[in-house]
Amino acid sequence: MSDKKVRVRFAPSPTGGLHLGGVRTVLFNYLFAKKHQGDFVLRIEDTDQTRYVDGAEQYILDCLEWCGITPDESPVVGGPYAPYRQSERKPIYREYAERLVAQGHAYYAFDTPEELNEKRREIPNFQYGHARRYELRNSLNLPLQETEKLLHEGTPHVIRIKMPENETVSFNDMIRGHVSFETNQVDDKVLLKADGMPTYHLAVVVDDYLMKVSHAFRGEEWLPSAPVHLLLWEYLGWRADMPQWAHLPLILKPDGHGKLSKRDGARLGFPVYAMNWLDTKAGELTPGFRELGFLPGAFLNLLAMLGWNDGTDQEIFTLDELIEKFSIGRVSKAGAKFDFEKAKWYNAEWIKRADAESLKLKVWEVLQANGVVVKDEAYLLKVIDTVKDRCVLLPDFYQQAAYFFQQPAVYDLNAVKPKWTDAKTSFFNAFVAILSSPETFDAVELETRFKALAEANGLKPGDVMLPLRVMLVGGKFGPHVFDIAKLLGESETIIRIEKALEAFNG
Numbered sequence: 001m002s003d004k005k006v007r008v009r010f011a012p013s014p015t016g017g018l019h020l021g022g023v024r025t026v027l028f029n030y031l032f033a034k035k036h037q038g039d040f041v042l043r044i045e046d047t048d049q050t051r052y053v054d055g056a057e058q059y060i061l062d063c064l065e066w067c068g069i070t071p072d073e074s075p076v077v078g079g080p081y082a083p084y085r086q087s088e089r090k091p092i093y094r095e096y097a098e099r100l101v102a103q104g105h106a107y108y109a110f111d112t113p114e115e116l117n118e119k120r121r122e123i124p125n126f127q128y129g130h131a132r133r134y135e136l137r138n139s140l141n142l143p144l145q146e147t148e149k150l151l152h153e154g155t156p157h158v159i160r161i162k163m164p165e166n167e168t169v170s171f172n173d174m175i176r177g178h179v180s181f182e183t184n185q186v187d188d189k190v191l192l193k194a195d196g197m198p199t200y201h202l203a204v205v206v207d208d209y210l211m212k213v214s215h216a217f218r219g220e221e222w223l224p225s226a227p228v229h230l231l232l233w234e235y236l237g238w239r240a241d242m243p244q245w246a247h248l249p250l251i252l253k254p255d256g257h258g259k260l261s262k263r264d265g266a267r268l269g270f271p272v273y274a275m276n277w278l279d280t281k282a283g284e285l286t287p288g289f290r291e292l293g294f295l296p297g298a299f300l301n302l303l304a305m306l307g308w309n310d311g312t313d314q315e316i317f318t319l320d321e322l323i324e325k326f327s328i329g330r331v332s333k334a335g336a337k338f339d340f341e342k343a344k345w346y347n348a349e350w351i352k353r354a355d356a357e358s359l360k361l362k363v364w365e366v367l368q369a370n371g372v373v374v375k376d377e378a379y380l381l382k383v384i385d386t387v388k389d390r391c392v393l394l395p396d397f398y399q400q401a402a403y404f405f406q407q408p409a410v411y412d413l414n415a416v417k418p419k420w421t422d423a424k425t426s427f428f429n430a431f432v433a434i435l436s437s438p439e440t441f442d443a444v445e446l447e448t449r450f451k452a453l454a455e456a457n458g459l460k461p462g463d464v465m466l467p468l469r470v471m472l473v474g475g476k477f478g479p480h481v482f483d484i485a486k487l488l489g490e491s492e493t494i495i496r497i498e499k500a501l502e503a504f505n506g
């Protein structure tokens with residue numbers, strides 16, 4: 001690698017919620033930057049006013065914050081190359097577009113949208129490019145005076161790149177290796193629009209240059225734009241400073257057929273966006289991983305594994321480990337299938353490994369939202385430790401933990417009643433008496449005494465264990481039943497047994 005300081009950028013257009021592929025792009029850029037002690041820049045590419053969506057920029061900022069990825073430079077924190085919002089950089093770009101026109105690499109085009117639509121109707125697969133450009137209203141075609149007159153009169157116009165004919169342009173992609181394009185296949189893209197705003201193509205090149213971006217990792221869908229960008233870097237005389245590019249593989253539908261879209265998520269019942277996105281115009285809510293109950297660390301971990309591995313079987317990585325181990329050379333060229341079951345597995349692993357303290361607030365929120373009152377923090381921490389192995393998503397803490405704070409409102413009577421006998425009632429009454437005696441209330445000891453008492457009463461311990469669980473929990477779930485009793489404490493255990501006996505015998 002050259003000794004140029006590593007500077008990467010995430011350059012989203014604020015057009016809506018952030019697809020998980022977008023967050024993976026952020027992540028790979030960020031990991032690379034941090035691994036090489038470089039800078040991670042957030043630049044908002046909002047030059048397409050027609051696609052601008054209110055709230056989308058804030059959503060992107062919130063999303064980075066949720067993920068724990070902090071830009072070194074951004075529209076919020078500023079930085080040496082501010083502004084970082086392209087719409088605020090509007091005056092910068094014209095100069096470069098005009099320079100390209102003066103050099104003969106770009107031209108003014110005066111065709112109105114109606115005239116272009118007419119062409120599209122007349123000519124199948126019409127492209128504004130080398131085959132047709134001399135039939136259209138532009139400065140390549142019109143007499144010089146006519147062009148000058150039109151410009152002088154302020155006639156609306158755009159500036160287009162003049163793609164060279166019969167050339168091959170190529171570059172070395174850090175993931176794909178040598179990639180080449182035939183210029184004849186590419187149309188004369190607009191660089192500067194009639195409203196004076198640059199298009200993405202011009203702005204991305206100018207800003208990557210001015211902001212001294214050293215590496216740019218972006219989605220594979222941008223590969224077709226690369227020849228235009230390459231030529232701009234060359235024509236503007238900056239080719240030696242061009243960032244090293246890597247085009248990241250697509251995230252595919254679970255069946256591997258095509259790019260994973262927002263619609264696939266809706267169809268298959270899983271989120272595709274990082275966080276909930278509310279489209280206020282359409283009144284449509286697209287669900288997000290955050291609200292479904294994913295931990296940010298798990299989300300980043302599963303995204304990293306979509307297309308990358310460290311060459312071993314290791315699957316669980318913290319952000320710091322990812323920074324240490326990440327290498328762009330180990331990102332695969334092939335698309336990565338998205339598997340929601342696997343995504344949930346990552347989250348379960350993260351919950352299992354998290355310490356109770358770090359989960360406390362989130363679990364408290366889940367319980368609170370469901371009307372469960374938590375008064376004792378130390379008790380909450382113990383409950384989290386007891387049930388976290390059983391939770392896949394954060395909301396699972398409600399079902400798995402609520403009964404520690406409130407008595408079961410209903411019992412799974414079907415699990416108990418068909419086999420309920422008077423002998424079992426006597427057994428539980430005797431067990432309550434044991435619990436009331438002043439011996440230590442320890443889970444192991446409790447189990448031993450419970451089993452001994454069952455046998456003394458001519459019952460198999462297994463026959464009374466399930467009823468005990470239903471008494472304490474309400475259903476057939478939860479951790480080891482004596483751990484539950486221990487945590488509930490003796491008086492609460494007694495209350496629950498007595499209350500349940502009434503229901504079982506009712």
Ligand code: GLU
Pocket residue numbers: 011012013045200204216217218219222
């Ligand atoms: N503004 C582009 C986007 O919305 C950025 C593509 C790039 O990184 O060059 O994804």
